[in-house]
Amino acid sequence: MNVVWKLAQLETKMFFRDRLSVFWTFLFPVVMIWLFGSMFGDNAEGNFSFAALFVPSWIGVNIVTTSFFTLGTVLAGYRETGVLRRYQSTPLQPWKILAAHTVQGTVIFLCSALLLLVFGMLLYDLELPLYIGSTLAALFLSIAAFFPFALFITSLAKNTQSAAAISSLFLNVMIFLSGATFPLEMMPEVLQYTARILPLYYVIELLRGTWNEAPIMEYGLESMVLIGIAVVSTILAARFFRWSGQ
């Protein structure tokens, strides 16, 4: 366990040494909320304020960013440059590597979520989630579903570039079609149904819901979908874990 902790600490340190990833993970969402805020800030949708809908959504989007970029693409890079191969000839077991990166991803994600929360509260009178326990449970479920999902998808990539390309594709499709940024009601019916095959849709529903309306128990379907994704992709990620690109 000591090793997992040590590796997680180091990876977190190294994350902060890379200015680009710090920008995309921490500042980009803040800038986006600010941009959308200056567009829609005043016209609240239904009973909810702008921030009550947008901040949980972008926290959800940040789960995707963290899992695909901070975890998936980085590990694809480690696979390509031989970092993982180097580990292969030490007593370090693969599960410890994945565990360390999961811890690191969780820490970084929580920092970014906290930043968005504070930003929302300061600028847009965002209130704390109505059901905090439920929101935390929803976050945990979303992480459990997305981290292995992204690790599996990016492990199929041959190199860092294609892993980054796959990640960008997933991120962009999900940002625009899962209701995170543009309300689904604005979209054609076809797209509204398409949204339901995107995992992020369920994350957003859960986060927005528990933040503003009801405890997690009311969201059985969404929770089950995420649990399903978590189980299947954990199995796939473990089954297809590779030390090197060959």
Added chain:
Amino acid sequence: MAVVIKVDRLTKSFGKVQAVKGVSFSVKKGEIFGIIGPNGAGKTTTLEMIEGILKPDSGTIDVLGLTPNKELQQLNQRIGVQFQATSIQKKMKVKEALDLFAAFYPGKVMKQQLVEMLGLEEKMNVRFEDLSGGWKQRVTLALATLHQPEIIFLDEPSMGLDPHARREMWTLIRRLREKGSTIVLTTHYMEEAEQLCDRVAMIYSGELKAMDRPSALLEQSGAMLITFQSDDFPYVKLPTMPGVVKVEKEEDTFKVYSDDLQLTSYHLFTYGHQENLSLNHFQFTKGTLEDLFVQYLEKEEAK
């Protein structure tokens, strides 16, 4: 001397390409054992099967009493590996890398000793991406040897190093051996094999072609040659002379490989005397592994 590695009739194919074809050898405790051959000869594949990373198609491997690809976990506690062209995290500092890898091993590690021996003190706070090739090699060597492994595997340890750094690397490798490790390395620098290795196995197109002490290999092979300088000796005449195996010429220096030095020399001098040709700096030299190697390759291509 106890045998620490025993490899028997090892084969491995990648698709249709047979990378290793029935290689057998053993390595004794405390040796520096070299696997030499040109690029793509099957050296790395052989090494990686012994390290347990690749599973052999057939044949058996015994390393310290373990079957590498089945008991990798135990084996990894006792061996150290420096891969060819692998890296650690670019943004990791040397100090952090040493700490991290030290945490992988349950027993005592000789971190401080290695830092001194490799002169890493001044680089402890430098990120891996900012190190030059030579320093990178030193760091990965340190990571491979932290836990005082019984066997150290080095895949092309001096690749990309300048001649000075290469010599330093040899000194370091010898010192690791003095500390009690057995060392198995691959190289395609023949000079490295000659200077550093107690025994070498020569691998070409996946087959073991020869194995012995470097000096013995040179004696057996008859890679003896005559060198001399002359600006008027007719090149075409040389290959027809008795005993001559091969002739090389660079500017006015001739290298004549012969399986009977005395006979060839006699004919050289006789011919030179008759035709009134100049023969300067005439000497018998022992060939290098490089020469031997080129001979092997040429024989192979002739087939």
